Structure formats: structure tokens, C-alpha cells
């Protein structure tokens with residue numbers, strides 16, 4: 001745990017822990033090798049189409065450039081090892097899996113929920129004359145690097161921050177502050193000879209050095225990638241309709257992790273969603289405030305069609321045929337491939353005459369691909 005220099009820092013950490021966070025201090029500045037790793041990752045194109053990761057890299061990796069007052073980072077982890085809720089007992093098409101972190105509804109699953117607690121920590125700092133600025137989730141600060149710098153855990157071969165107590169199921173936030181702290185002792189790497197995550201990743205995305213190639217990662221394709229998902233990536237996606245947890249499910253440090261922040265309440269409709277709801281009207285209302293809503297209906301309908309195609313059950317053809325008439329060309333183009341996979345070439349053939357060039361081209365490619 002962090003060897004903080006001041007009793008103020010210790011008091012603030014305890015205040016954060018009373019609010020439900022697992023908290024630890026790190027220096028604001030990151031070790032030089034973090035930037036080298038990050039730059040090498042970008043140079044190799046491993047960020048796929050996540051262009052935002054390229055922006056403002058210097059500031060991203062050295063927050064003290066923009067916030068000259070910053071001396072430390074208070075790392076706040078919220079555990080989310082809540083159990084999977086039972087699927088609703090209806091006739092829904094609940095064959096898609098969702099990454100555990102996305103089972104709570106509140107957008108951006110931590111921002112709204114955690115905001116009052118984070119503001120309370122900031123207020124505690126203000127009361128003792130210190131300033132702070134926060135970053136939660138998708139912001140530009142490299143949250144895992146700050147967390148590794150705080151000694152809360154280590155960067156596993158899965159790329160995740162791993163803690164012996166909490167496993168990998170933690171959502172991270174960081175407060176930059178002007179509190180002076182001593183650098184804590186780094187957490188020893190406890191992966192040892194284990195390589196389960198690397199070996200079991202369905203797409204070989206993990207490189208073995210704690211980084212991944214997003215161009216191969218199911219989580220990237222299903223949550224971040226805009227537009228069409230190339231058919232070559234479909235097999236790896238399997239039944240993951242949003243996110244992917246395989247590299248965490250196989251991690252031995254998750255076997256006993258069961259801590260969950262009290263305000264996290266997993267929603268059965270998010271943990272095992274009815275795929276029909278991604279393809280029918282009313283998506284925004286059904287998934288208001290969820291990570292699905294943030295991703296948007298087009299991506300979720302696309303993902304649902306891929307899962308339906310991968311399931312290979314012609315009983316789902318009715319849903320896929322309806323998607324062939326969807327207003328969204330990404331959905332129609334994905335439907336063309338799904339139709340062919342489920343054995344309905346006739347409807348796919350009609351899409352060759354679609355007024356949208358991409359849809360017509362994908363229908364043609366799907367039919368030719370199946371014939372080859």
C-alpha cells in the first residue's frame with residue numbers, strides 16, 4: 001500500500017475508502033518507460049481506429065505539463081465483481097454475452113454513479129487547502145498506468161490492472177492533486193509463469209507483454225469500432241454482443257474476487273439482453289443510460305446480427321430478414337452476411353440491388369464468399 005508522506009494524504013485516502021473506493025496515492029509523474037511503451041503501441045497501429053488515443057499524447061502521459069500544480073494522483077478503484085443476475089424468464093433471444101463492467105445501467109456506468117463520491121473526496125481535499133481534478137473512465141489520463149504507479153496492483157499479461165484481493169474487476173478513476181506524496185513501493189508482478197489469458201484469448205490479441213492489439217480484440221470490435229465489422233473478425237466474436245471478458249474469466253486472481261461497490265446494481269436486461277431489442281424500434285428507451293446507448297443503436301444491431309449469424313440457428317432468420325429492411329445501411333450490410341450464413345441467399349440476393357453502394361457491395365461479397 002502507498003507510503004504517503006503526509007498525514008493529510010492518509011486522511012484523504014481513508015475518506016475515499018469510507019465512500020466505497022479502494023484508494024492509493026501515486027506521484028503525478030509517470031515513469032519514462034510508460035511513454036515509450038505507449039508510443040511503440042501507437043506506432044505499431046495497435047490502437048486500431050481509436051484516433052482519440054493519438055491526441056495530446058505528451059499531456060496524456062505527463063499531466064504535469066498541463067497542470068503544473070499536480071504533484072500526486074489519488075487512484076480510486078471501484079470493484080465490480082457483482083454476480084450475474086438471472087436472465088428474465090421471457091421468450092427473449094438472450095444468446096449474447098456482455099462484459100461484466102457494462103451490466104450496470106448508469107451512463108457512463110461510473111460517471112453518474114460515482115460523481116457524488118468523487119466530488120466528496122475533492123471537497124475533503126479542498127477543506128484542507130488542496131486542489132484536485134478528476135478523470136473517470138474514458139478521459140485522456142492513462143488510468144491503468146497511474147494505478148500501477150500507486151501499488152494497487154500490477155499490469156498483468158492481460159493488460160489489466162490486477163489486484164490480489166480484487167482481481168481485475170475494478171473500474172478506475174484518478175484525481176490529480178497538489179498533495180506531496182512519497183512514491184509507494186511497486187506491487188510485485190504476480191503473473192509468474194501463468195499465461196492463461198494470452199493462450200485463451202479467442203483472437204490472439206494479447207501480445208504477452210501486458211499490451212494488446214486492438215485490431216484483434218473482440219472488445220474493440222464490439223464496443224469501439226465504427227461501421228462494418230469485417231467478416232474475418234466474426235468467428236472470434238462468437239457470442240460476445242458487447243465487450244469481452246475471456247482474458248479475465250480465465251485469470252486465477254478472479255477466482256475468489258467477489259467485491260462490488262454498493263451502488264453498482266447489475267441489470268438483467270444488460271447482462272443478458274434480448275437481442276430483438278437491438279433490432280426493433282425503441283432501443284433508446286429500452287437502454288437509456290447504459291453503455292449500449294452510448295455505443296448507439298447501429299453498433300448494437302450490427303453486433304446482434306453477428307451473434308445471431310455465429311449461433312447458426314435458422315430459427316433466427318425472421319429477425320435477420322427484418323434487419324435486411326432496416327433504415328441503417330450498416331445494419332442492412334451486416335444482415336446480408338448474416339443471411340447468407342444462415343442459409344437465406346434469396347433475401348441476400350435482393351440486397352444486391354440496394355440503393356446504398358456499401359450494402360449492395362457487401363451483399364455481393366457475402367454471396368460470392370459463400371460460393372467460393
Ligand code: B12
Nearest residue numbers: 037038099137143148149155159160161171172219243244
Ligand atoms: C482504449 C481503451 C480500451 C481499448 C484498448 C485496451 C488496451 N489494452 O489498450 C479496448 C476497446 C480494446 C478496451 C477493452 C477493454 N477495456 Co478499456 N480502456 C481503454 C482506455 C480508454 C484507454 C487505455 C489505453 O490508453 N490503452 C493504450 C495502452 C497502451 O495503454 P494502457 O493500457 O494504459 O497500458 C500502459 C500500462 O500498461 C503501462 N504499464 C505497463 N506496466 C507498467 C508498470 C508500471 C509500474 C506503470 C506505472 C505502468 C505500466 O504501459 C502501457 C503503455 O503506457 C482506458 C481508460 C483510460 N483512460 O485509461 C479503459 C480501461 C483500460 N478499460 C477497462 C476495461 C474494464 C476494459 C475491458 C475489460 C472491457 C470489456 N469487458 O470489454 C476490456 C479489456 C481488454 C484488455 N485486456 O485490456 C478499464 C480497466 C480496469 C482495470 N482493472 O484494468 C479502464 C481503465 C477503464 C476504467 N475506467 O476502469 N479498452
Ligand code: SF4
Nearest residue numbers: 201217218244246247
Ligand atoms: S478482451 Fe477478449 S479479445 Fe480482447 S484481449 Fe481479452 S480475451 Fe482477447
Ligand code: SF4
Nearest residue numbers: 156157191194197251
Ligand atoms: S491470466 Fe495469468 S498471466 Fe493473465 S493476468 Fe491473470 S495471472 Fe497474469
